Amino acid sequence: MAGNTSSPGATVVSRAMAVLGAFDERHRRLGLSELARRADLPLATTHRIVGELVAHGALARAGTGEYVVGRRIWSLGLLAPVQTGVREVASPFLNDLYAATLATVHLAVREGDQVLYLDRISGQRSVPVVSTVGSRLPLHSTGVGKVLLAHAPDTVQADVLARLHRITPYTITQPARLREQLQRVLADDYATTVEEMTLGACSVAVPVRRADREVVAALGIVVPSLKRDRSRLVAALQVAAHGIGRSLTGPSGRG
Template sequence: MSGNLSTPGASVTSRAFAVLGAFDVDHRELSLTELASRAGLPLPTAHRLARELVGLGALERREDRYAIGRRLWDLGLLAPVQFELRQVAAPFLQDLYGATGATVHLGERDGGQVLYLDRLSGNASVPVVSRIGGRLPLHATGVGKVLLAWAPEDVQRQVLASLTRVTPYTITQPGRLREQLRRVRREGYAQTVEEMSQGACSVAVPIRASAAGDVVAALGLVVPDLSRGRARLVSALQVAAAGIGRSLRVSLSGSER
């Protein structure tokens, strides 16, 4: 965060957002000292704002540490596209789970990461690190690769310039990943093999919410192995994604009237 937030000219709103912005997927709980440092605020200011945000439900106090409060997630779900998408997708996610027994993911792109809007846990014992409201790298997840494949060129360049290794199988060679993204666009689905967590494979497809084919989200499954049954999983995903896309178009067009 910018250090100028500690100056008298910085607004209360900007300082409050600095406190909230101090949290990320790698910093889900922070002490007051850590919170002040990451927000670029004096300790007394961070303490006052944190106390007020706890009172409003935007933060939670856990002994001597702070975490994002449920109220923020509830508000985030009211964003029109996310709210409509989760509402519309829910029955299709349930059907997909019933047909496959696998962990089901619904995600959208948030900058250079995938934001998980919904998740249904599968029957198989597969290590899954995602959580609703959490973010993971685009390049190491099935839904992330789908979203990256249809992301603007500047987003692709940014992601390809900083490919981090999550497991020994994570693809960190820009040329190899770019070729994968071309194949994703050509074949209409993406897959990963132990790239986010060892012992877990994923397959995902795009969700399109307009006649022009704009990709607004991705739908994915996590399974122990893709050596058999991949075609069946892709087919089930594509049917569900097409249904979500159609229903979303109807829902959004109705809300605009």
């Protein structure tokens, strides 16, 4: 919720941003009334702003009459440095990983206390997952999230550990147990999950580092089980992550 945007002093830009901010991972389609409520704006004001956003391609109207984020917002999002840098460099490595495993491959970064998925490659033989490019998921229940959480500042870790919630019967919600796992991630340099985000899906992920050893992203693979292929998958991920990190600081000047 935007909050306070219905006040007389709110600018046109702030109101438009409130409307756009009403959309999130769980609210991809919104009717006009719900948009007004979530943006904390009068219905008439919302109607006018939505009309202008649709005209400029920032929003689009679905066949159901609900509104969705338009292609123009997506196109602009691709210009963000985190997209054009890490995502562009990582793309060939993700394709190589997918070709070798036929499993869902993820590239993600931390945004606040959530995982932001920059890229995903999957196919018909891949395990179904809930992530999509541009989506945000909890740090504590995903492989890439655990990697990023393990390398996050203490304040971020404390905040996440204080608000653990269950997604599947296997999601870890005990702070002490998760903290132990995060310590293991730092020691082993990879993280795993076992049906903690989606039933029937296990994941393994590794950090992506620049030359200065700063962790800038996480690279992960989702498979039905890790019982047999964990070592092979970790090795493949680490080779790809090293290649991405080296490319980020190479002659191209990216990063």
